[in-house]
Amino acid sequence: MTGGQIAGAATLPSAPPAMPLQDTVLLPERLGELTGLDGFGLGGELLATFLAAFIVGNLMLAMTGVAGPWAKRKITAAFTDRIAVNRLGPAGLFIILADSVRLLSKELVIPENADRPAYDLAPIVVASSALLGFAVIPMGSGIHLADPEVGLAYVFAVSGIASLGLVMAGYASSNKYSLLGGLRAVAQNIAYEIPLVITGMSIVIFAGTLQLGEIVSAQAKPLLTIAGISIPSWYALVNPFAFVLFLVANFAEVGRNPFDTPEAPTEIVAGYQTEYSSVYFVLIYLGEFLHIFLGGAIIATIFLGGPAGPGPAALGIVWFIIKIWAVFFATQWLRSAVPRVRIDQLIEIGWKGLLVLSFANLVLTAVIVGLIA
Amino acid sequence: MTSDSTLESPPTERADSIGAAELEALLGDAVLDRDDHENAPAIVIRPDAVQDVLATLRDEAGFDHCACVTAQEYPDRFETIYHLQSYADPTREVSVVVPTPTDEPRSESATPVFETANWHEREAYDLVGIEYEGHPDLRRILLPETWQGHPLSRDYDQEQPQVVTLSEHANPIAGDEHDTASDTMFLNIGPHHPSTHGVLHVKAVLDGETVVDVDPDIGYIHRCEEQMCQQSTYRHQIMPYPDRWDWVSSGLLNEWAYARAAEDLADIAVPDYAQVIRTMGAELSRLASHFIAVGTYALDIVGEFCAAFQYGIRDRELVLDALEELTGQRMMFNYFRLGGVAWDLPEPREEFIAGVRDILDSFPAKIDEYHDLLVTNEIFQRRCVDTGVLEPEAAKDYGCTGPVARGSGIDYDLRRDDPYGYYPHLEWDVVTEPDGDNFARLLVRLREIEESAKIVEQCLDLLAEWPEDERTLQSNVPRTLKPAADAELYRAVEGAKGELGIYIRADGTDTPARFKIRSPCFSNLSALPEIARGEYVADLIAAIGSLDCIMGEVDR
Numbered sequence: 001m002t003g004g005q006i007a008g009a010a011t012l013p014s015a016p017p018a019m020p021l022q023d024t025v026l027l028p029e030r031l032g033e034l035t036g037l038d039g040f041g042l043g044g045e046l047l048a049t050f051l052a053a054f055i056v057g058n059l060m061l062a063m064t065g066v067a068g069p070w071a072k073r074k075i076t077a078a079f080t081d082r083i084a085v086n087r088l089g090p091a092g093l094f095i096i097l098a099d100s101v102r103l104l105s106k107e108l109v110i111p112e113n114a115d116r117p118a119y120d121l122a123p124i125v126v127a128s129s130a131l132l133g134f135a136v137i138p139m140g141s142g143i144h145l146a147d148p149e150v151g152l153a154y155v156f157a158v159s160g161i162a163s164l165g166l167v168m169a170g171y172a173s174s175n176k177y178s179l180l181g182g183l184r185a186v187a188q189n190i191a192y193e194i195p196l197v198i199t200g201m202s203i204v205i206f207a208g209t210l211q212l213g214e215i216v217s218a219q220a221k222p223l224l225t226i227a228g229i230s231i232p233s234w235y236a237l238v239n240p241f242a243f244v245l246f247l248v249a250n251f252a253e254v255g256r257n258p259f260d261t262p263e264a265p266t267e268i269v270a271g272y273q274t275e276y277s278s279v280y281f282v283l284i285y286l287g288e289f290l291h292i293f294l295g296g297a298i299i300a301t302i303f304l305g306g307p308a309g310p311g312p313a314a315l316g317i318v319w320f321i322i323k324i325w326a327v328f329f330a331t332q333w334l335r336s337a338v339p340r341v342r343i344d345q346l347i348e349i350g351w352k353g354l355l356v357l358s359f360a361n362l363v364l365t366a367v368i369v370g371l372i373a
Numbered sequence: 374m375t376s377d378s379t380l381e382s383p384p385t386e387r388a389d390s391i392g393a394a395e396l397e398a399l400l401g402d403a404v405l406d407r408d409d410h411e412n413a414p415a416i417v418i419r420p421d422a423v424q425d426v427l428a429t430l431r432d433e434a435g436f437d438h439c440a441c442v443t444a445q446e447y448p449d450r451f452e453t454i455y456h457l458q459s460y461a462d463p464t465r466e467v468s469v470v471v472p473t474p475t476d477e478p479r480s481e482s483a484t485p486v487f488e489t490a491n492w493h494e495r496e497a498y499d500l501v502g503i504e505y506e507g508h509p510d511l512r513r514i515l516l517p518e519t520w521q522g523h524p525l526s527r528d529y530d531q532e533q534p535q536v537v538t539l540s541e542h543a544n545p546i547a548g549d550e551h552d553t554a555s556d557t558m559f560l561n562i563g564p565h566h567p568s569t570h571g572v573l574h575v576k577a578v579l580d581g582e583t584v585v586d587v588d589p590d591i592g593y594i595h596r597c598e599e600q601m602c603q604q605s606t607y608r609h610q611i612m613p614y615p616d617r618w619d620w621v622s623s624g625l626l627n628e629w630a631y632a633r634a635a636e637d638l639a640d641i642a643v644p645d646y647a648q649v650i651r652t653m654g655a656e657l658s659r660l661a662s663h664f665i666a667v668g669t670y671a672l673d674i675v676g677e678f679c680a681a682f683q684y685g686i687r688d689r690e691l692v693l694d695a696l697e698e699l700t701g702q703r704m705m706f707n708y709f710r711l712g713g714v715a716w717d718l719p720e721p722r723e724e725f726i727a728g729v730r731d732i733l734d735s736f737p738a739k740i741d742e743y744h745d746l747l748v749t750n751e752i753f754q755r756r757c758v759d760t761g762v763l764e765p766e767a768a769k770d771y772g773c774t775g776p777v778a779r780g781s782g783i784d785y786d787l788r789r790d791d792p793y794g795y796y797p798h799l800e801w802d803v804v805t806e807p808d809g810d811n812f813a814r815l816l817v818r819l820r821e822i823e824e825s826a827k828i829v830e831q832c833l834d835l836l837a838e839w840p841e842d843e844r845t846l847q848s849n850v851p852r853t854l855k856p857a858a859d860a861e862l863y864r865a866v867e868g869a870k871g872e873l874g875i876y877i878r879a880d881g882t883d884t885p886a887r888f889k890i891r892s893p894c895f896s897n898l899s900a901l902p903e904i905a906r907g908e909y910v911a912d913l914i915a916a917i918g919s920l921d922c923i924m925g926e927v928d929r
Contacts (some may be wrong), residue, residue, distance in 0.1 A: 080683035096522055176560050180582075180910075257676055258752055266568035266673045267914050332678075337746065339675040339753040344913045 026144050027052040052145055053135070059143075060134055064289035067328060069099035075329060078192070079336035108278040111174050118172035123276065123283035125165030130290035132158040137297045140307020140316020150252050151212035152204060152302065156197050159253070160239055162287065163189040166262065166272050169284070173275035181271020184343055185255070185262035190230040191350030192252035192259075195358040199246045202358075202365040203235050203302045216306035236303040242361050243303050247330075249354055250295040253348070254288070261343050296327030378755040396467065399434060400426050405472075411638060413466035415454075415466040420473050420480035424507070427455060427469065427486040435459050436467060437769055439487035441863060441891035443876045444497030446527045451478040451503050455490070456863045456876070456891075460769055460783055463791045463872075468863065473503060482508035489772030492899040500525040500599075514929060515592035525600065550860020557585055562839040564593045568673045568914050571924030575901070577913065584913050587902050591895075591927050598929040602888040607635055607854040608711060611888075618892065619926040622661030622689060623869040625654040625696070627926075628709040632794055634773035634864040634875035639856045644845035645795070647713035650699075652795040653832035654708065656825040657696050657729075663818045663825070666776075666921040669814055671747055673918035674756050681746045688739055691732045698725055711854065713847030718836060726833050733826050733833075740857055743819060757812035761916035762906045764809055771900035775893050776821065777920055780814035784809040784812035787867040799831045811912070855883050863891075870894050870921055890929050894922040 032048035040047070070085065077084030084094030110119070136151040138144040146152060165184060170182015207215040212263060223233035236243040254261035263271035273284045300306060300323035307316030341349065396416050397404045403422035408415035418426050425430045430436040443454040456470040470924035471480045482505035483490035494505045495514040502523030505511055513520060522529045563569035572593035598614055605611045614658045615627035629651060636643060643651075668685020675681060693703050698719050700708035708715050719725050720762040747753050763773070768781040778785050786803040804820040806813035858881030865874030871893025880886035897920050904920075905913040 029751050076678045080678070080680045081687055082683060176558060221639065260676055261911075264911070265677050267911050269567060336680045337675075339679075339747075339750060339756055339913075341752055342756060342909055344909060347753060 002086060003095065026146060027142060030142055056134055056143060056145055057131055060131065060290060060293060060365050063293060064286050065096060068285060068289050069096050072332060075332040076336055091230065097113065103282045104279060106278040107279065111275050112272065113174035115135070115172035115174065118168045122165045122169035122172060123280045123287065125168065125297050126287035127283045127290060128289055129161035130294045133294045134297065136212055137301055138216050138306050139320045141314055143317055144213065147211055147213040148190060150210045150212045152200055152215070155298055156200065160193060162291060166256055169276065170272040175275050177268045177274045178269045178272050181262050181274070185272055188252060188255065188259065190345050192249045194252055195245065195350065195354040196249040198358040198362050199242050199249060200302065202239065202242050202362045205239065205365050205369050206235060212301055215302055219305040220308060232305055232308060234303060234305040239365065242365070244356055245361060246299065246303065246356065247326055250299060251331065252350065253336065254291045254295050256292065256331040258338040258341050260340055261346050264340060292328055292331055293324050296324035299327055300324055385418065400429060408470055410468045411860055412864055413452065413468050413677050415468035415470050417470045420471050422479035423471055423483050424486050427925055430457055430467065431486060438463070439483065439489050439772055440865065440872060441874050441889065442490055442493035442497060442877060443887065443889040444501040444503050445603045445810045445878065445887040446501055449547050450475060451501065453480060453497060453503055455483060460785050463787060465710050479506055487772070488611060488770040489896050489899060499523065501525045515595040545669065550628065556580065569917060570922060572667060573922065573924055579910065582909050584905050584908050586911060587905050587913065589898055589901050591898070591924070593928065594924050595928040597629050599890055603885050606883045607885065608852065611708060613705065613707045616707060616927060617925065618890065619868065619870065619894070619923045620704060621665050621923050622693065623658050624704065624706040625658040625708060626866065626868045627873060628706065629655055630708045630868065630873040630875050632711060633866050634862060637864050638860055638862045638877055638879060639854055641850055642848050643713055644848055646839055646844050647846050648795045649832050649835050650714050650718070653829050653836070654699060655794070656828045658694050658826045659869045660822060661689045661692040661696070663822050665691065666818050667743060667815065670918040674753060675913050681743060684742060688725050695729045695732055698728070701753045710847055712850040717846055719845060729829065729833055733830055736822070736826050740819065740822060748816065748819065754812065757810065757815065757915060759810050760908060760912040761811040761905050761919060762809050763900060767903050768809070768900065771903060772896040773871070773900055774896065775868065776814055776817045777871060777897045779803070779805045780817045781809035787865055787872060793866060795832070799828055811915045811919040853883050855881060857881065861916050865891065868893055870923070870926065871897060879901065892926045892929060894926045898922045898927055
């Protein structure tokens, strides 16, 4: 087997035509090359792609696995003068193991009047829609599954599928709190998806492309050089206004404070996830964290230079993960400190505030870019 | 002590109350008789003239506060007592006694005059069995709908099993709550809900996110506290119970309610030194209670995992440590005794006093944190300002007291208006806020924390200087206390949540014949529909939080 692989690798031409920018070789191709799977035609390519997706998916799931049970506790505890988990393993890290056993071994309680296929599908939709988004994110160190020309549009599209999952969960649970939560979730996602996409478009105007790989490499150019230190033209620095807008819209999109009205536990118990228990609960929970990380990944990619950072390019993934975690950290910070807005205020902020501002930003960006060009 | 002394005026000096003769002139032929309660003149009136009498007393004599409604059964009659006071001066009191015959316990309802009588009369109907004509909604309030009999009536058989089958028991989610005509949704909030602060069940009718109507449903944690107190001796057995009414650190304040009532009833003097310790302990309790109120309110507005909540818990913890040092307990203090307190400050005194001072010194910086996180936060203001407004007139109508009333601009605080303990000798202010919204009620609590800290500080100064040979902890109280037969008294203290009153009727034995608890939370919570109607669901939750109800005290 090993011999066959090596032979296959040797006989085949090297990677497809190099694109001019970084991450020229996508992960499936590199894997195919390394393992020799690309010698097996379409089947081999599929297998290599599957392997690559498996790696990226697991990387993200591992991060949520750490973030959910452990990091979130530790971070909120630090904000609220507590210590949090510290008994199991160093800094309580083994709580991750204990938590996963606990969550998975709980009884799955399904309400009598639940609308079954929808009720069962909702958690899967919520969790998988976020995972799909990572397919086009360039994470540095060669970890990049695909780089379609409509990358940014694709990310917004798949992460928007989550709203469908939330509505399904909301109405299929046959619970009034779930229904209220589902309705709030839709209202919120519609109100904030538009500013999010519009603000994203202003970046597209800068970069001139929807392709995420190119957006990242466009940010590598130096913005200005002060005392020999070159500051890259990350779009967060080029257009901080758009960055803030996007950040706010993103918090609303992932439903975190001050925009966590859809599940507002003190008002509507847990919103759309009230009736979910055990594995389904874990899936929804995972989905939420994946969405936070996906939001972080999008922000890192289009505003913070993606995997760029000091040191060798091989460290790209490290920088990328640090940036994602910075966004995650910010969500927990807000959660500890910022009050939740009321649903009508939330909608008002979305439609009357963010939407107007994001269009202003778009027009202004277009004018400025047009003038410079 | 002796039966004679109970008839004398109680230790605290009462203001000039309206004379019974004057009342009779005012009320004309509605008055049947006079009675003499320890706290106030009492007039006995015709059961069909309740509304006229109460309305006259409210409008013409200024008795605008229906503090409490007590119902009880005598061998020959039922009796409802409306304890009327004035918000301007709570020492002006009058008790309106409405007797009804045993075979037909019916009297006119006071609800059209005082909205607060609504719940009180429902409770009287539920526990004692008096029926009120003209009551808008006379159903059981504490016990289940299917309960057989009225537990505080004389013919109630305690051995009778109360079998309530599941099918018999009204299922709140069964039936036709779908009002298809009006497009509203019926929603059960609680009794198990993250922000009902205990087992409160709010039946809400929603139009979208707007609250059309709410009906608080209470009684889930009714523990027969009144009956337990009626079966316990005055001297020692009742004192542990008040800790269990409002268990969120208000223990000493609750104990003081019983101590004050029983001491006034039996004419027991309390040494000054014990009064200072009581005052300090009670204010520490108030601090702890307000910290948790502010913290849980933050929980309702900000969301779970919020820093302000943890800060509330953190600061309450310090106060509880001090109370533990003092009383030996963190929750069920049982520290007051009739005629004083159980024991002196813990040794070494200097260390205890310095420790409490350290805690107090840390407060200003901490209160600034609450202001940063909550009061000055723009989103928080958007959530709380002008939502859940309780107008002062409505607050009086519902008998609201404590921070809820003071948040509506009603300058009413029994510590100042009906002085007891060592409060009259100390420098502090009554806090009021005029706006009556969710925000004002929070501000009142935050500012009261500062005032309570001031009081504790002054008590510490006094205790540190107190001559060693004058530290009398308890006055001489007989081992068995038997107040005179038919001595009746309603007496209240300013609890953490408002006016916590106790009505006791003695029958010459060592246990009370009737022990009625006037819980501030009970009256405050009854105003919830007034506050929440027309608001958003989120504001309903905020309103519940801002009322700061402890269900143990509501249900008793």
